[in-house]
Amino acid sequence: MFPKFTKAIVEKLSANLISNDDLNRNWELLTLVKIRKKNLFTYFDSRAKYQPLALKLSSIVDADLDLETETKMLVKDFQSFSCLDGAVEVGGGSGDVQVDVKGQMKTVDASSKVSLMSDHFRFHDLEKLTFRSMWASPWICKQLHGETQTSRSTSFFLSCRKLEQKVLDVLQLKDGEKLAFVKQRVFNTGPVHVFREASRSGSTGAKVLNLVSAGVKGGKAEKSKFTVPENKTFAFALKKLMVQDGVLGFSSEISYKAGSGVIASEAVLIEAGLQRNQAVLKPLAGRTDLLRGLVEVLEDRDALTLLEDTLDLVGSGEYQRPQCEAAAWFLTLLDVSTASRELTDAVHLLVSALEALPGDLPALLARCDPGTLSCIIHMMDCLLYGQVPPPLERPLQEDKELHRLVRLLHSAKDFRDLRENFPDFSPEALLELLYVGVRGLSLMQSPVCS
Template identity: 40%
Template sequence: MMTKKANVKTVVSRFKGRKIHKDSLDVLGLKEKDKLMFVSQIVYNSSPVKVIRKSTTDGSIFTSYVKMLSVFAKGSSKVETSFTVPAKSIFAYGLVEIKIEDEKLKISCEPWTRSLLDWLLGDDVSNPTVQKVKEELEMKEALLQPLADLPESTRCDLLQTLSELVEDGDNLSLLDKTLDHCSNGVFECVQSEAVSSFMDLLIVSNISTSEQDAVHMLVSALHTLPDEVPPLLTRCSPDTLRVLDQLVDGLKDGRANLPESLPVPLQEGGELRWVAEFICLNDQKLKELSDGWDRPELPPEVLLEVLCLAVQGLSLMQPTTNP
């Protein structure tokens, strides 16, 4: 891990007391609770870093919101989600507040820090908000983007193989673990023909590390979802996936609303209607779900996040269409 720091004393001495005109303040457009800050310190990785999140649950689980999908999970299960953060990613940063009093700059010397790991691994679900989900998606979508750089034939072959593979939850779990081992530079032969076929496609395609990490993130997102969900998402039509992807974009922009015209699976009673409604959650509905949620290893905001990541990843894997 590497650190870069700004010379805060120099900044304070240079700008403290400097006058700022009202016109300049108006350009900033600060709202009542907004704060003006500058980055005083960053912590970044000089080489790729693997991030792993594990959780275990025992017993019989019937998720609150996914009842409409009739997802019923029994027994003991382990969930492991992992992906590689590329080199030179910012893991944490420090901010110093710039106050404006009587049209003069006043710089505080007390830093405010925010860690990337708070986003990746944070377990604070006491006050789930859609904003937290948006922050997660904004940070992770860049890691999925290399999927779009795969040759179209490779994307089609991988997507077809993946849609067959996810029908068996054990195969999906094995694929996630196999990709995990490959990210460590270790490739082991597996007994599953479906997983071997998928891995053969990756090897033959000779894809880059960032593209393999993007594939791994998509597989991990699908693996984290309840067992009945990945088959529904991977085999849905391009039109259905496009609408879901538009809803994810709307969530990130704070305007996720169901359009009037919807593909059949997203209409009332459709098999993916709950996914569309879930992506359109607001803070109040998310809080209500959290209060009655009975699956602590997959709280509603995490389910929302992995749903959105899966939709985004699958959308990037779709064939390119000419306008």
Template identity: 35%
Template sequence: MVFKGKSKEDTTFTVPDKSTFAFSLVEVLLRDGAMEIALESWSHKRRGLSHDAVNSDPMDLARDGIEMKEVLLRPLEELPVSTRRHLLRGLQDVLQEDEALSVLEETLDQSSKGQPERPPSKVVSSFMDVLDESKVSSKVRDAVHLLVCAMDGLPELEVRPLTSCAPETLTVLVQLVDSLKDGDEPSLPACPPVPLQQDGGLRWAADVLCGSSETLAELSAAWDRRPEVLLEVLALAVLGVHRLQGEE
């Protein structure tokens, strides 16, 4: 749930049974053109274990983020194979054009707000046409939007191989994500697919998901992403592409 603006009236929310409702209020101040956000430590419980959110391990924070957002990707599984295939091919085309992924993310954002604009990029327009012509539900659009946001959190050159890799490669990456979510220690099989081998184009992704602190630290610094954010967007990108790739 996102709430923007100010309200002087009382608001009532009805929370369904067996559901969890949480909120956080943060004061943002603008002083002399600079934004100031007060950072306060808060505690929450996960699987019965209480920990401080500010000082949490990046792996724990990433797991929380993945668990909360993964459910939003599930509507992609309900799409016909042909639609999923067209969307995946559209993402591949978008990634071939510099900055087009960011344009697509912005276009989807505007569309979700009821302010659709015709993007200048032909590949982005083609992708939006697939969504419009397929008459997908709002939940599917939200799932696509989340996937694009996750992919846009990674360098385009690094995410391109993910959208075009073979099913067996993507399956291994999904298994690593599942192990990460379960709190296990993810590890590659003895003989991984070529893209996940030492000099493979997606080996960096496997190393990050396997908890390689050295690789995670290096990429976090190079891509200006906090470790937990890098883990989360990579995992969501893997899960989203896997759902689009699907099965016949």
């Protein structure tokens, strides 16, 4: 609930802020942060993962940083409200037992009003960290500014500091990891109440040996509420650092945040990337047991994000069992300790794609029947190759929540409609995420031929 709330706030405030997904982390100013990022996709730029360290920038450099803090009001009386309403239908089983689950679900998230303040360092003070009296090495200039300066008269003045070995041992930066420090934090001035109300109604049926049928009908309602105390971090911003050969350098004043860039590409190049993804997804075929667990996860955006974060660490053996019940149950079904690398990679790719898709689209796709998913795949193929798509099938005409997406796929010309309606994604990235999500779900629904 808290991560969903903070993400909604950041979407309204600024693209330069990063939402806080852990209420227990306060992201104090000057805190050093590791930035880890894995790119599983060809066209979509995966989101970065942030790990605060038990160190502050002021504790690893000798000189006075000369940074002055400013505090200002960012937003007053912000309030969040969202509602997810739709149908669920999942089938599957093993051996002689087949289970079908059908029903309706509704989830409402809301909050009381909250005013937010910002603690941050002044822009000019941050720039002074970069432009100081020490000349930068050619490597630092190239890494921070994209070019190598050889003339003293044109060199960039950078603050470069030699780090002690004990500090480097604590940092333990691995290949691909970056370092930054917190330059801004956004916090609440008073307590804020966050609410969730979820209700489900439906039936569960079982068929044994194709002879005996049994069913159960019922409903379930859940309500939850918590209060975020005052002065908790809702969002933060980072200033990038560079570490090379034990030397610490400060970047120019550009906020570090993962984003999506538009990549101009031909259909044949997109197809090559999609074919690679399809090969990775093959182990998901017939895994209806995992599908049932995934549907539970997709009902909650926070659970989906937590599952994606956990799967990101499975390969390194550093992951811990998540506290979220739905995410933990899915990992139990997957049994990561004995699952093959191929299956784990397939699940990781699918979950990462679903987590990256906007809004409630992941949950909506998971509720689609196999025929509907096949229709969406066919529409994407037509869009890719400039063909005329087939008429929309009845479920896609009647499903109001999916209709916006499929209408765009059905009518888009040269990706322009997709770019205008989903400005946070390049058309290539959106198609890649959709392909992975829909293909993966479709494979999981398909029976395995013996």
